[in-house]
Amino acid sequence: MKLKAPVNIRILILLILILTIIVNFFYIRYLQSKIDNITIITCESDSLIALSPKYFDEPVVLLTPEFIEKYSKYKSPFNDGLTFNELLKKYIKNRWADHYGCIRGTRERKRVHEGMDLYAPENTPVYPIADYGIVTEVSDNPHYLVKVQCKKPSGKIDSVKIEYGKTVRILYPEGIESVYAHLNEVYVKLGQEVNGNTVVGLTGRTGNLRNSSKKSHLHLELRDEDNKSFDPRNRLRFTQACIRNFLGHLKVGEK
Numbered sequence: 001m002k003l004k005a006p007v008n009i010r011i012l013i014l015l016i017l018i019l020t021i022i023v024n025f026f027y028i029r030y031l032q033s034k035i036d037n038i039t040i041i042t043c044e045s046d047s048l049i050a051l052s053p054k055y056f057d058e059p060v061v062l063l064t065p066e067f068i069e070k071y072s073k074y075k076s077p078f079n080d081g082l083t084f085n086e087l088l089k090k091y092i093k094n095r096w097a098d099h100y101g102c103i104r105g106t107r108e109r110k111r112v113h114e115g116m117d118l119y120a121p122e123n124t125p126v127y128p129i130a131d132y133g134i135v136t137e138v139s140d141n142p143h144y145l146v147k148v149q150c151k152k153p154s155g156k157i158d159s160v161k162i163e164y165g166k167t168v169r170i171l172y173p174e175g176i177e178s179v180y181a182h183l184n185e186v187y188v189k190l191g192q193e194v195n196g197n198t199v200v201g202l203t204g205r206t207g208n209l210r211n212s213s214k215k216s217h218l219h220l221e222l223r224d225e226d227n228k229s230f231d232p233r234n235r236l237r238f239t240q241a242c243i244r245n246f247l248g249h250l251k252v253g254e255k
């Protein structure tokens with residue numbers, strides 16, 4: 001009788017151990033499935049790597065503060081290291097007429113200038129305005145037309161088509177897009193991932209600039225997740241909806 005109790009205890013301990021191993025096994029599997037559901041974005045030698053989730057349709061993407069810090073800082077599209085204010089000082093020719101929001105069009109159909117015009121010599125290389133982006137549109141057509149809203153004298157809102165010329169659109173981690181218009185040359189393809197050193201194209205006079213007296217300039221437009229233009233002087237903005245827009249375009253699992 002004296003020996004039986006320790007045997008029972010031994011059996012009990014053994015059972016607890018086996019049970020613990022089984023519970024741990026399933027718990028580890030559960031944790032593993034959670035890890036698989038996470039897409040990890042890392043910065044490696046100035047390029048972005050999104051690790052693929054294996055078993056889930058909707059991956060969770062981790063955007064670290066370091067990532068945002070590294071890839072979302074506003075840069076000059078001419079890659080000349082200027083701050084935003086220096087950029088405006090150097091490339092904006094006319095304080096009023098070249099900014100966002102100035103009135104364009106005819107008396108019959110007034111529209112708002114949806115970007116800013118940065119005057120640079122013809123064939124100046126242009127770069128993305130952040131260190132990571134995805135090309136979401138390439139319109140390599142001198143007669144490319146953009147539909148913009150305009151106002152009739154009666155106050156009625158109408159739309160009019162204007163020629164942007166060769167146009168490139170790039171989406172950044174904030175979920176906002178930059179539109180470059182009037183380019184002479186375009187060097188990127190739809191869906192291409194670009195960084196701060198990618199030559200996107202060359203400034204020029206395509207589109208409605210061809211027949212105007214204006215000199216070569218980069219029409220820089222910023223658009224939010226609803227494809228609504230906003231004043232580039234407001235800088236880049238980071239919102240939940242914007243980041244969802246960006247993640248929607250990110251090709252997870254492909255380097």
Ligand SMILES: [Zn+2]
Nearest residue numbers: 115116117219
């Ligand atoms: Zn313009």
